[in-house]
Amino acid sequence: MKKSILFGIVGIVALLLVFNYLMPSCLRNQEDKILNLENVIDNLKEESNPIVFKITEKTEGTISYKVMFLDEDGNKINTIEEKIDGNELFFDFFSVKVNDKYIAFPDKIFTDAVPAANGNDLKELYNKDGFPMVFYSEKITDESKAALSDLFTKIKDPNQEIKEQFGSVVHDMHGIKSFEPGYTYKIIVHTKGGIEIIED
Amino acid sequence: MENSLEILQQINWFLKPVSDFLIFMVGTTVGRVIMLLLFLFYFFITYMHSINQRKALGKGSSSYGTGFVPFQTKIYFFFRDLFAPLLKMIVHLPVVLGVIVTLGLLVGVSSALQNMQAFAENQKEIEQLGTIVKQLDKRYKVASIKVEKTDYVNKTTSLEIEYFGNSLQSPSENKQNIIIQGFDIYFDAMVLNFEYSAIQDGDKHNLVLPYRIFSEVVAAKDGIKLNYFDNDSIPLIYKREASEIYGLSAEDYNARMDDFTRLIFDEDYARKMGVRSFQGNAVHKRLAEGKIYDIWIEQTGGLVLKQATLF
Numbered sequence: 001m002k003k004s005i006l007f008g009i010v011g012i013v014a015l016l017l018v019f020n021y022l023m024p025s026c027l028r029n030q031e032d033k034i035l036n037l038e039n040v041i042d043n044l045k046e047e048s049n050p051i052v053f054k055i056t057e058k059t060e061g062t063i064s065y066k067v068m069f070l071d072e073d074g075n076k077i078n079t080i081e082e083k084i085d086g087n088e089l090f091f092d093f094f095s096v097k098v099n100d101k102y103i104a105f106p107d108k109i110f111t112d113a114v115p116a117a118n119g120n121d122l123k124e125l126y127n128k129d130g131f132p133m134v135f136y137s138e139k140i141t142d143e144s145k146a147a148l149s150d151l152f153t154k155i156k157d158p159n160q161e162i163k164e165q166f167g168s169v170v171h172d173m174h175g176i177k178s179f180e181p182g183y184t185y186k187i188i189v190h191t192k193g194g195i196e197i198i199e200d
Numbered sequence: 201m202e203n204s205l206e207i208l209q210q211i212n213w214f215l216k217p218v219s220d221f222l223i224f225m226v227g228t229t230v231g232r233v234i235m236l237l238l239f240l241f242y243f244f245i246t247y248m249h250s251i252n253q254r255k256a257l258g259k260g261s262s263s264y265g266t267g268f269v270p271f272q273t274k275i276y277f278f279f280r281d282l283f284a285p286l287l288k289m290i291v292h293l294p295v296v297l298g299v300i301v302t303l304g305l306l307v308g309v310s311s312a313l314q315n316m317q318a319f320a321e322n323q324k325e326i327e328q329l330g331t332i333v334k335q336l337d338k339r340y341k342v343a344s345i346k347v348e349k350t351d352y353v354n355k356t357t358s359l360e361i362e363y364f365g366n367s368l369q370s371p372s373e374n375k376q377n378i379i380i381q382g383f384d385i386y387f388d389a390m391v392l393n394f395e396y397s398a399i400q401d402g403d404k405h406n407l408v409l410p411y412r413i414f415s416e417v418v419a420a421k422d423g424i425k426l427n428y429f430d431n432d433s434i435p436l437i438y439k440r441e442a443s444e445i446y447g448l449s450a451e452d453y454n455a456r457m458d459d460f461t462r463l464i465f466d467e468d469y470a471r472k473m474g475v476r477s478f479q480g481n482a483v484h485k486r487l488a489e490g491k492i493y494d495i496w497i498e499q500t501g502g503l504v505l506k507q508a509t510l511f
Binding site: 009012013016017019020023024026027030031033034037038040041044045086087088090095102111112113114115116117164165166167168169170171172173176177188190191192193194195196197198 | 301304305308309311312315316318319322323325326329330332333336337339384386388390393396414415416417418419420421464476477478479480481482483484485498500501502503504505506
Protein backbone atom coordinates (compact mmCIF):
# COMPACT_ATOMS: atom_id res chain seq x y z
CA MET A 1 0.00 0.00 0.00
CA LYS A 2 2.77 2.39 1.06
CA LYS A 3 4.73 1.45 -2.04
CA SER A 4 1.83 2.21 -4.33
CA ILE A 5 1.33 5.62 -2.67
CA LEU A 6 5.03 6.35 -3.10
CA PHE A 7 4.92 5.31 -6.76
CA GLY A 8 1.81 7.40 -7.24
CA ILE A 9 3.50 10.48 -5.78
CA VAL A 10 6.66 9.90 -7.80
CA GLY A 11 4.51 9.45 -10.94
CA ILE A 12 2.59 12.66 -10.32
CA VAL A 13 5.82 14.57 -9.66
CA ALA A 14 7.39 13.18 -12.84
CA LEU A 15 4.28 14.01 -14.85
CA LEU A 16 4.22 17.55 -13.47
CA LEU A 17 7.90 18.01 -14.21
CA VAL A 18 7.49 16.83 -17.82
CA PHE A 19 4.32 18.89 -18.28
CA ASN A 20 5.83 22.07 -16.83
CA TYR A 21 9.00 21.50 -18.85
CA LEU A 22 7.17 21.07 -22.16
CA MET A 23 4.45 23.68 -21.73
CA PRO A 24 6.63 26.82 -22.01
CA SER A 25 7.75 25.80 -25.51
CA CYS A 26 4.10 25.15 -26.49
CA LEU A 27 3.16 28.55 -25.09
CA ARG A 28 6.04 30.18 -26.98
CA ASN A 29 4.79 28.56 -30.19
CA GLN A 30 1.33 29.91 -29.52
CA GLU A 31 2.70 33.38 -28.78
CA ASP A 32 4.66 33.31 -32.06
CA LYS A 33 1.47 32.32 -33.86
CA ILE A 34 -0.44 35.18 -32.20
CA LEU A 35 2.28 37.65 -33.16
CA ASN A 36 2.25 36.36 -36.71
CA LEU A 37 -1.55 36.67 -36.97
CA GLU A 38 -1.40 40.19 -35.53
CA ASN A 39 1.17 41.09 -38.20
CA VAL A 40 -1.07 39.63 -40.91
CA ILE A 41 -3.99 41.71 -39.63
CA ASP A 42 -1.80 44.84 -39.50
CA ASN A 43 -0.71 44.18 -43.09
CA LEU A 44 -4.30 43.65 -44.20
CA LYS A 45 -5.34 46.90 -42.55
CA GLU A 46 -2.28 48.80 -43.74
CA GLU A 47 -3.18 51.81 -45.85
CA SER A 48 -1.56 54.89 -47.29
CA ASN A 49 -2.93 58.34 -48.02
CA PRO A 50 -1.20 59.88 -51.05
CA ILE A 51 -3.88 62.45 -51.88
CA VAL A 52 -6.07 64.88 -49.99
CA PHE A 53 -8.45 67.06 -51.98
CA LYS A 54 -11.04 69.75 -51.55
CA ILE A 55 -13.79 70.92 -53.87
CA THR A 56 -13.47 74.68 -53.91
CA GLU A 57 -16.42 75.38 -56.19
CA LYS A 58 -19.05 73.38 -57.99
CA THR A 59 -21.54 74.57 -60.58
CA GLU A 60 -23.66 72.52 -62.98
CA GLY A 61 -21.08 71.19 -65.44
CA THR A 62 -17.84 72.42 -63.79
CA ILE A 63 -15.80 71.45 -60.77
CA SER A 64 -12.99 73.48 -59.16
CA TYR A 65 -10.73 71.49 -56.94
CA LYS A 66 -7.54 71.66 -54.93
CA VAL A 67 -5.40 68.55 -54.65
CA MET A 68 -2.53 68.01 -52.23
CA PHE A 69 -0.03 65.18 -52.66
CA LEU A 70 1.41 63.67 -49.50
CA ASP A 71 4.35 61.38 -48.87
CA GLU A 72 4.20 58.26 -46.65
CA ASP A 73 4.99 60.37 -43.58
CA GLY A 74 2.09 62.72 -44.34
CA ASN A 75 4.27 65.62 -45.50
CA LYS A 76 3.07 67.86 -48.32
CA ILE A 77 4.78 67.28 -51.67
CA ASN A 78 2.82 69.45 -54.04
CA THR A 79 -0.52 71.20 -54.46
CA ILE A 80 -2.57 71.93 -57.56
CA GLU A 81 -5.70 73.96 -58.04
CA GLU A 82 -7.70 73.42 -61.24
CA LYS A 83 -11.08 73.69 -62.87
CA ILE A 84 -12.53 70.93 -65.05
CA ASP A 85 -15.75 70.28 -66.97
CA GLY A 86 -18.09 67.67 -65.53
CA ASN A 87 -20.22 66.80 -62.54
CA GLU A 88 -18.30 63.83 -61.13
CA LEU A 89 -14.60 64.03 -60.25
CA PHE A 90 -12.51 60.93 -61.02
CA PHE A 91 -9.12 60.13 -59.43
CA ASP A 92 -7.31 57.47 -61.42
CA PHE A 93 -4.56 55.32 -59.88
CA PHE A 94 -2.18 52.80 -61.34
CA SER A 95 -2.08 49.84 -58.93
CA VAL A 96 0.84 47.40 -59.07
CA LYS A 97 1.56 44.36 -56.95
CA VAL A 98 4.97 44.58 -55.29
CA ASN A 99 6.04 41.93 -52.75
CA ASP A 100 2.48 40.66 -52.22
CA LYS A 101 1.15 44.15 -51.60
CA TYR A 102 -0.46 46.57 -54.00
CA ILE A 103 0.91 50.08 -54.23
CA ALA A 104 -0.90 52.80 -56.18
CA PHE A 105 0.57 55.62 -58.26
CA PRO A 106 -1.76 58.62 -58.74
CA ASP A 107 -2.24 58.73 -62.50
CA LYS A 108 -4.93 61.10 -63.75
CA ILE A 109 -7.81 63.33 -62.87
CA PHE A 110 -10.81 63.41 -65.21
CA THR A 111 -14.58 63.64 -64.94
CA ASP A 112 -17.76 62.01 -66.16
CA ALA A 113 -17.70 64.46 -69.07
CA VAL A 114 -13.99 64.22 -69.88
CA PRO A 115 -12.70 60.85 -71.11
CA ALA A 116 -9.66 59.40 -69.36
CA ALA A 117 -7.48 59.96 -72.41
CA ASN A 118 -8.05 63.72 -72.06
CA GLY A 119 -7.61 63.78 -68.29
CA ASN A 120 -5.00 65.75 -66.36
CA ASP A 121 -1.83 63.72 -65.87
CA LEU A 122 -0.67 63.73 -62.24
CA LYS A 123 2.57 61.77 -62.43
CA GLU A 124 4.90 64.74 -62.92
CA LEU A 125 3.39 66.49 -59.93
CA TYR A 126 5.00 64.09 -57.48
CA ASN A 127 8.05 63.18 -59.54
CA LYS A 128 11.35 64.28 -58.04
CA ASP A 129 14.40 63.23 -60.05
CA GLY A 130 12.54 60.12 -61.24
CA PHE A 131 11.39 59.10 -57.77
CA PRO A 132 7.63 59.03 -56.97
CA MET A 133 7.59 61.17 -53.84
CA VAL A 134 4.23 59.79 -52.66
CA PHE A 135 6.20 56.74 -51.49
CA TYR A 136 8.90 58.72 -49.72
CA SER A 137 9.35 58.18 -46.03
CA GLU A 138 12.25 58.87 -43.69
CA LYS A 139 12.60 55.12 -43.21
CA ILE A 140 12.82 54.22 -46.91
CA THR A 141 15.92 52.31 -47.94
CA ASP A 142 18.07 53.15 -50.97
CA GLU A 143 17.16 49.74 -52.41
CA SER A 144 13.41 50.43 -52.20
CA LYS A 145 13.95 53.91 -53.57
CA ALA A 146 15.78 52.54 -56.61
CA ALA A 147 13.12 49.84 -57.18
CA LEU A 148 10.30 52.38 -56.97
CA SER A 149 12.09 54.78 -59.33
CA ASP A 150 12.55 51.92 -61.78
CA LEU A 151 8.87 50.96 -61.55
CA PHE A 152 7.84 54.60 -61.95
CA THR A 153 9.88 54.86 -65.14
CA LYS A 154 8.12 51.76 -66.51
CA ILE A 155 4.69 53.13 -65.57
CA LYS A 156 5.38 56.40 -67.39
CA ASP A 157 6.25 54.48 -70.54
CA PRO A 158 3.01 53.12 -72.10
CA ASN A 159 4.99 50.54 -74.12
CA GLN A 160 6.37 48.85 -71.02
CA GLU A 161 4.57 45.74 -69.81
CA ILE A 162 4.07 45.44 -66.07
CA LYS A 163 2.77 42.27 -64.46
CA GLU A 164 -0.10 42.21 -61.95
CA GLN A 165 -1.31 45.73 -62.47
CA PHE A 166 -4.63 47.43 -63.05
CA GLY A 167 -6.09 50.89 -62.97
CA SER A 168 -8.49 51.97 -60.25
CA VAL A 169 -10.61 55.10 -60.30
CA VAL A 170 -12.53 56.49 -57.36
CA HIS A 171 -15.17 59.14 -57.84
CA ASP A 172 -18.33 60.73 -56.55
CA MET A 173 -21.74 60.04 -58.07
CA HIS A 174 -23.77 62.97 -59.31
CA GLY A 175 -27.25 62.92 -57.81
CA ILE A 176 -26.42 60.09 -55.44
CA LYS A 177 -23.36 61.05 -53.40
CA SER A 178 -21.42 64.10 -54.58
CA PHE A 179 -18.31 65.73 -53.22
CA GLU A 180 -19.44 68.85 -51.38
CA PRO A 181 -17.67 72.22 -51.78
CA GLY A 182 -15.70 73.14 -48.69
CA TYR A 183 -15.28 69.57 -47.50
CA THR A 184 -11.90 67.82 -47.47
CA TYR A 185 -11.60 64.24 -48.64
CA LYS A 186 -8.70 61.84 -48.42
CA ILE A 187 -7.93 58.97 -50.74
CA ILE A 188 -6.89 55.76 -49.01
CA VAL A 189 -4.93 53.01 -50.76
CA HIS A 190 -5.23 49.49 -49.31
CA THR A 191 -2.47 46.91 -49.63
CA LYS A 192 -4.98 44.44 -51.11
CA GLY A 193 -5.51 46.76 -54.06
CA GLY A 194 -8.69 48.59 -53.12
CA ILE A 195 -8.92 52.39 -53.09
CA GLU A 196 -11.32 54.43 -51.02
CA ILE A 197 -12.39 58.02 -50.57
CA ILE A 198 -13.08 59.04 -46.99
CA GLU A 199 -14.38 62.38 -45.79
CA ASP A 200 -11.62 63.90 -43.67
CA MET B 201 -13.28 26.52 -24.37
CA GLU B 202 -15.03 29.08 -22.15
CA ASN B 203 -16.09 26.33 -19.71
CA SER B 204 -12.65 24.75 -19.48
CA LEU B 205 -11.16 28.20 -18.83
CA GLU B 206 -13.66 28.83 -16.05
CA ILE B 207 -13.02 25.39 -14.49
CA LEU B 208 -9.25 26.00 -14.54
CA GLN B 209 -9.74 29.43 -12.98
CA GLN B 210 -11.96 27.93 -10.25
CA ILE B 211 -9.47 25.16 -9.44
CA ASN B 212 -6.54 27.55 -9.34
CA TRP B 213 -8.10 30.38 -7.37
CA PHE B 214 -6.80 29.10 -4.04
CA LEU B 215 -3.74 27.16 -5.28
CA LYS B 216 -2.23 30.12 -7.11
CA PRO B 217 -1.87 32.50 -4.11
CA VAL B 218 -0.30 29.72 -2.00
CA SER B 219 1.99 28.71 -4.87
CA ASP B 220 2.94 32.34 -5.56
CA PHE B 221 3.73 32.79 -1.86
CA LEU B 222 5.94 29.68 -1.78
CA ILE B 223 7.75 30.66 -4.96
CA PHE B 224 8.29 34.13 -3.53
CA MET B 225 9.69 32.81 -0.24
CA VAL B 226 11.96 30.22 -1.79
CA GLY B 227 12.74 31.63 -5.19
CA THR B 228 13.50 35.27 -4.48
CA THR B 229 16.26 36.96 -2.49
CA VAL B 230 13.72 39.05 -0.59
CA GLY B 231 11.81 35.87 0.32
CA ARG B 232 14.96 34.14 1.49
CA VAL B 233 16.00 37.19 3.55
CA ILE B 234 12.52 37.20 5.16
CA MET B 235 12.88 33.50 5.99
CA LEU B 236 16.32 34.12 7.50
CA LEU B 237 15.00 37.02 9.57
CA LEU B 238 12.09 34.86 10.78
CA PHE B 239 14.52 32.14 11.74
CA LEU B 240 16.75 34.64 13.56
CA PHE B 241 13.71 36.02 15.34
CA TYR B 242 12.67 32.50 16.35
CA PHE B 243 16.25 31.79 17.48
CA PHE B 244 16.39 35.04 19.47
CA ILE B 245 13.10 34.28 21.23
CA THR B 246 14.17 30.71 22.03
CA TYR B 247 17.60 31.81 23.19
CA MET B 248 16.21 34.58 25.38
CA HIS B 249 13.67 32.15 26.78
CA SER B 250 16.47 29.70 27.67
CA ILE B 251 18.50 32.46 29.39
CA ASN B 252 15.49 33.78 31.30
CA GLN B 253 14.54 30.26 32.34
CA ARG B 254 18.09 29.67 33.58
CA LYS B 255 18.04 32.97 35.50
CA ALA B 256 14.72 32.06 37.13
CA LEU B 257 16.03 28.65 38.10
CA GLY B 258 19.16 30.27 39.59
CA LYS B 259 17.08 32.70 41.63
CA GLY B 260 14.64 30.03 42.80
CA SER B 261 17.21 27.41 43.81
CA SER B 262 18.86 29.50 46.62
CA SER B 263 17.83 32.40 48.80
CA TYR B 264 21.11 34.01 47.82
CA GLY B 265 20.55 33.29 44.15
CA THR B 266 21.30 36.24 41.92
CA GLY B 267 20.12 34.66 38.71
CA PHE B 268 23.58 34.98 37.18
CA VAL B 269 24.10 32.90 34.03
CA PRO B 270 27.72 31.97 33.35
CA PHE B 271 29.22 32.75 29.96
CA GLN B 272 29.81 29.04 29.19
CA THR B 273 26.10 28.35 29.76
CA LYS B 274 25.21 31.20 27.44
CA ILE B 275 27.46 29.72 24.75
CA TYR B 276 25.87 26.35 25.31
CA PHE B 277 22.34 27.83 24.99
CA PHE B 278 23.38 29.75 21.88
CA PHE B 279 24.53 26.65 19.98
CA ARG B 280 21.81 24.42 21.40
CA ASP B 281 19.02 26.80 20.31
CA LEU B 282 20.73 27.46 16.98
CA PHE B 283 21.09 23.83 15.96
CA ALA B 284 18.10 22.32 17.77
CA PRO B 285 15.66 23.05 14.91
CA LEU B 286 18.08 21.54 12.41
CA LEU B 287 18.54 18.42 14.55
CA LYS B 288 14.76 18.18 14.99
CA MET B 289 14.39 18.32 11.20
CA ILE B 290 16.93 15.51 10.80
CA VAL B 291 15.13 13.44 13.40
CA HIS B 292 11.79 14.03 11.63
CA LEU B 293 13.24 13.77 8.15
CA PRO B 294 10.36 11.72 6.61
CA VAL B 295 7.82 14.28 7.82
CA VAL B 296 9.99 17.17 6.58
CA LEU B 297 10.43 15.50 3.21
CA GLY B 298 6.68 14.86 3.06
CA VAL B 299 5.99 18.55 3.69
CA ILE B 300 8.56 19.61 1.06
CA VAL B 301 7.12 17.17 -1.51
CA THR B 302 3.56 18.32 -0.73
CA LEU B 303 4.51 21.98 -1.12
CA GLY B 304 6.44 21.15 -4.31
CA LEU B 305 3.40 19.31 -5.65
CA LEU B 306 1.21 22.25 -4.80
CA VAL B 307 3.51 24.61 -6.71
CA GLY B 308 3.77 22.12 -9.60
CA VAL B 309 0.01 21.62 -9.83
CA SER B 310 -0.64 25.34 -9.68
CA SER B 311 2.02 25.99 -12.33
CA ALA B 312 0.51 23.26 -14.54
CA LEU B 313 -2.95 24.78 -14.13
CA GLN B 314 -1.60 28.24 -14.96
CA ASN B 315 0.11 26.85 -18.06
CA MET B 316 -3.09 25.09 -19.11
CA GLN B 317 -5.05 28.29 -18.54
CA ALA B 318 -2.53 30.29 -20.61
CA PHE B 319 -2.68 27.62 -23.32
CA ALA B 320 -6.49 27.76 -23.43
CA GLU B 321 -6.47 31.58 -23.49
CA ASN B 322 -3.83 31.66 -26.27
CA GLN B 323 -5.81 29.10 -28.25
CA LYS B 324 -8.91 31.26 -27.93
CA GLU B 325 -6.96 34.34 -29.08
CA ILE B 326 -5.50 32.41 -32.03
CA GLU B 327 -9.00 31.35 -33.09
CA GLN B 328 -10.30 34.93 -32.80
CA LEU B 329 -7.36 36.40 -34.74
CA GLY B 330 -7.68 33.61 -37.33
CA THR B 331 -11.34 34.56 -37.84
CA ILE B 332 -10.40 38.23 -38.23
CA VAL B 333 -7.73 37.37 -40.82
CA LYS B 334 -10.21 35.13 -42.65
CA GLN B 335 -12.86 37.84 -42.75
CA LEU B 336 -10.51 40.66 -43.76
CA ASP B 337 -8.77 38.53 -46.36
CA LYS B 338 -12.03 37.54 -48.04
CA ARG B 339 -13.01 38.82 -51.44
CA TYR B 340 -16.14 38.28 -53.46
CA LYS B 341 -16.29 37.94 -57.20
CA VAL B 342 -18.49 40.60 -58.74
CA ALA B 343 -18.13 39.90 -62.46
CA SER B 344 -16.10 38.11 -65.09
CA ILE B 345 -15.25 39.91 -68.31
CA LYS B 346 -14.42 37.82 -71.33
CA VAL B 347 -12.75 39.79 -74.10
CA GLU B 348 -14.39 38.47 -77.25
CA LYS B 349 -12.59 40.74 -79.70
CA THR B 350 -10.33 43.75 -79.88
CA ASP B 351 -10.99 45.40 -83.25
CA TYR B 352 -8.05 47.62 -84.16
CA VAL B 353 -9.74 48.83 -87.38
CA ASN B 354 -12.86 50.20 -85.73
CA LYS B 355 -11.02 50.74 -82.42
CA THR B 356 -13.58 48.80 -80.40
CA THR B 357 -13.55 46.08 -77.77
CA SER B 358 -16.25 43.38 -77.58
CA LEU B 359 -16.96 41.97 -74.14
CA GLU B 360 -19.12 39.33 -72.55
CA ILE B 361 -19.86 40.12 -68.93
CA GLU B 362 -21.02 37.51 -66.49
CA TYR B 363 -22.23 38.67 -63.07
CA PHE B 364 -21.78 36.92 -59.77
CA GLY B 365 -24.51 37.61 -57.30
CA ASN B 366 -23.93 35.43 -54.32
CA SER B 367 -21.18 34.40 -51.99
CA LEU B 368 -21.21 30.91 -53.47
CA GLN B 369 -19.64 32.67 -56.45
CA SER B 370 -21.92 31.04 -58.99
CA PRO B 371 -22.64 33.18 -62.04
CA SER B 372 -26.09 34.57 -62.74
CA GLU B 373 -28.06 33.50 -65.78
CA ASN B 374 -27.84 36.98 -67.26
CA LYS B 375 -24.86 37.63 -69.44
CA GLN B 376 -24.31 40.93 -71.15
CA ASN B 377 -22.56 41.51 -74.45
CA ILE B 378 -21.06 44.93 -74.99
CA ILE B 379 -19.16 46.59 -77.81
CA ILE B 380 -17.46 49.82 -76.81
CA GLN B 381 -15.04 52.26 -78.40
CA GLY B 382 -11.55 52.04 -76.94
CA PHE B 383 -9.25 49.43 -75.47
CA ASP B 384 -8.73 50.54 -71.87
CA ILE B 385 -12.04 49.40 -70.39
CA TYR B 386 -13.43 50.89 -67.17
CA PHE B 387 -15.83 48.75 -65.13
CA ASP B 388 -17.66 51.20 -62.87
CA ALA B 389 -19.63 50.33 -59.73
CA MET B 390 -21.10 51.85 -56.59
CA VAL B 391 -19.17 50.48 -53.65
CA LEU B 392 -20.22 50.60 -50.02
CA ASN B 393 -17.41 49.79 -47.59
CA PHE B 394 -18.02 48.91 -43.97
CA GLU B 395 -15.69 49.58 -41.03
CA TYR B 396 -13.04 46.93 -40.29
CA SER B 397 -14.65 46.25 -36.93
CA ALA B 398 -17.90 45.32 -38.67
CA ILE B 399 -16.13 43.26 -41.33
CA GLN B 400 -13.89 41.32 -38.97
CA ASP B 401 -16.87 40.14 -36.93
CA GLY B 402 -18.09 38.49 -40.11
CA ASP B 403 -21.59 39.93 -39.94
CA LYS B 404 -21.16 42.48 -42.73
CA HIS B 405 -19.89 42.37 -46.31
CA ASN B 406 -18.87 45.29 -48.45
CA LEU B 407 -21.52 45.87 -51.09
CA VAL B 408 -21.14 46.57 -54.78
CA LEU B 409 -23.58 47.59 -57.50
CA PRO B 410 -21.98 47.59 -60.98
CA TYR B 411 -23.62 50.21 -63.14
CA ARG B 412 -21.66 51.24 -66.23
CA ILE B 413 -18.79 50.55 -68.61
CA PHE B 414 -16.74 53.31 -70.20
CA SER B 415 -13.30 53.57 -71.74
CA GLU B 416 -10.33 55.85 -72.24
CA VAL B 417 -12.16 57.49 -75.15
CA VAL B 418 -15.76 57.19 -73.98
CA ALA B 419 -16.60 59.54 -71.12
CA ALA B 420 -18.33 57.99 -68.12
CA LYS B 421 -21.57 59.87 -68.75
CA ASP B 422 -21.71 58.31 -72.23
CA GLY B 423 -20.86 54.87 -70.88
CA ILE B 424 -22.96 51.74 -71.32
CA LYS B 425 -25.30 50.83 -68.48
CA LEU B 426 -24.72 47.41 -66.96
CA ASN B 427 -27.52 44.95 -66.51
CA TYR B 428 -26.73 43.92 -62.99
CA PHE B 429 -30.22 42.70 -62.26
CA ASP B 430 -31.98 39.37 -62.42
CA ASN B 431 -35.21 38.64 -64.33
CA ASP B 432 -37.27 40.20 -61.55
CA SER B 433 -35.19 43.41 -61.67
CA ILE B 434 -33.56 42.59 -58.36
CA PRO B 435 -29.91 43.67 -58.17
CA LEU B 436 -27.83 40.54 -58.00
CA ILE B 437 -26.24 41.75 -54.79
CA TYR B 438 -29.51 40.76 -53.14
CA LYS B 439 -29.36 37.27 -54.57
CA ARG B 440 -27.04 36.48 -51.71
CA GLU B 441 -28.33 34.51 -48.79
CA ALA B 442 -30.18 36.86 -46.45
CA SER B 443 -27.76 36.08 -43.65
CA GLU B 444 -24.84 37.02 -45.85
CA ILE B 445 -25.91 40.50 -46.87
CA TYR B 446 -24.94 42.52 -43.85
CA GLY B 447 -26.55 40.84 -40.92
CA LEU B 448 -30.05 41.92 -41.80
CA SER B 449 -32.77 39.34 -41.95
CA ALA B 450 -34.87 41.26 -44.48
CA GLU B 451 -37.16 38.87 -46.22
CA ASP B 452 -38.32 40.71 -49.24
CA TYR B 453 -36.97 42.83 -51.99
CA ASN B 454 -38.61 46.10 -50.91
CA ALA B 455 -37.19 45.87 -47.42
CA ARG B 456 -33.73 45.17 -48.81
CA MET B 457 -33.92 47.96 -51.34
CA ASP B 458 -35.16 50.38 -48.70
CA ASP B 459 -32.29 49.40 -46.48
CA PHE B 460 -29.68 49.81 -49.19
CA THR B 461 -31.16 53.18 -50.13
CA ARG B 462 -31.08 54.17 -46.48
CA LEU B 463 -27.44 53.14 -46.20
CA ILE B 464 -26.66 55.40 -49.14
CA PHE B 465 -28.72 58.44 -48.31
CA ASP B 466 -29.14 58.40 -44.52
CA GLU B 467 -25.72 59.27 -43.12
CA ASP B 468 -26.70 58.73 -39.50
CA TYR B 469 -28.10 55.29 -40.28
CA ALA B 470 -25.05 54.42 -42.39
CA ARG B 471 -22.74 55.44 -39.54
CA LYS B 472 -24.81 53.40 -37.11
CA MET B 473 -24.57 50.39 -39.40
CA GLY B 474 -20.79 50.81 -39.62
CA VAL B 475 -20.48 52.20 -43.15
CA ARG B 476 -17.02 53.70 -43.66
CA SER B 477 -17.36 54.97 -47.21
CA PHE B 478 -19.67 55.01 -50.19
CA GLN B 479 -18.17 55.87 -53.55
CA GLY B 480 -17.98 55.20 -57.25
CA ASN B 481 -15.12 52.85 -58.08
CA ALA B 482 -14.07 51.87 -61.59
CA VAL B 483 -11.34 49.33 -62.22
CA HIS B 484 -9.76 49.33 -65.65
CA LYS B 485 -7.13 47.79 -67.85
CA ARG B 486 -6.10 47.51 -71.46
CA LEU B 487 -7.77 44.16 -72.09
CA ALA B 488 -6.29 41.43 -74.28
CA GLU B 489 -8.41 39.48 -76.73
CA GLY B 490 -9.42 35.97 -75.59
CA LYS B 491 -8.53 36.64 -71.95
CA ILE B 492 -10.93 36.57 -69.01
CA TYR B 493 -10.69 39.15 -66.24
CA ASP B 494 -12.37 38.92 -62.86
CA ILE B 495 -13.54 41.83 -60.75
CA TRP B 496 -13.53 41.31 -57.02
CA ILE B 497 -14.69 43.32 -54.07
CA GLU B 498 -12.20 43.21 -51.24
CA GLN B 499 -13.39 43.05 -47.66
CA THR B 500 -10.69 45.57 -46.73
CA GLY B 501 -12.36 47.99 -49.15
CA GLY B 502 -12.54 48.73 -52.85
CA LEU B 503 -12.52 46.77 -56.10
CA VAL B 504 -9.66 44.91 -57.77
CA LEU B 505 -9.29 43.52 -61.27
CA LYS B 506 -7.25 40.42 -61.98
CA GLN B 507 -6.72 38.11 -64.88
CA ALA B 508 -8.85 35.02 -64.20
CA THR B 509 -5.96 32.57 -64.50
CA LEU B 510 -4.15 34.18 -61.60
CA PHE B 511 -6.56 32.62 -59.10
